[in-house]
Amino acid sequence: MAKIELITKIYAPIEKVFDLSRSIDLHMESTKQTGEKAIAGKTTGLIELGETVTWRAKHFGIWQTLTSKITEFDQPNLFVDEMDSGAFKSFRHEHRFAISGNQTIMKDIFEFKSPLGVLGRLFNKMILTRYMTKLLEERNRVIKETAESNR
Numbered sequence: 372m373a374k375i376e377l378i379t380k381i382y383a384p385i386e387k388v389f390d391l392s393r394s395i396d397l398h399m400e401s402t403k404q405t406g407e408k409a410i411a412g413k414t415t416g417l418i419e420l421g422e423t424v425t426w427r428a429k430h431f432g433i434w435q436t437l438t439s440k441i442t443e444f445d446q447p448n449l450f451v452d453e454m455d456s457g458a459f460k461s462f463r464h465e466h467r468f469a470i471s472g473n474q475t476i477m478k479d480i481f482e483f484k485s486p487l488g489v490l491g492r493l494f495n496k497m498i499l500t501r502y503m504t505k506l507l508e509e510r511n512r513v514i515k516e517t518a519e520s521n522r
């Protein structure tokens with residue numbers, strides 16, 4: 372299983388950062404480069420516990436569909452989304468939030484498995500982990516920029 376951990380420091384209230392992180396609309400803004408759109412389930416607004424969203428996006432030149440579900444929810448400290456169906460064998464994305472002084476510390480823990488056994492693990496190591504890290508970093512940049520700009 373591959374694992375990515377990111378920490379983003381944001382000068383904004385924890386509640387605001389938590390809500391921006393679960394915003395379907397802001398997620399689509401942060402993934403413009405892949406043409407990502409919410410096409411089923413929760414397609415706009417703030418996703419909640421038990422809800423699903425189906426995304427359609429172009430990755431590596433191929434249109435893909437992925438459905439994830441919010442499986443844990445402790446506002447404003449944590450939410451977890453896990454893949455229901457899609458190109459991964461599995462994934463689990465923990466979104467953790469904490470206050471440190473006048474900052475919100477946002478921590479992403481993204482664990483995933485690719486299909487195809489040894490070939491999938493090799494693909495993770497050579498390409499996919501770096502690709503997913505860049506996607507998450509861009510998402511976090513947009514959340515930080517939005518939270519700190521009072522948009």
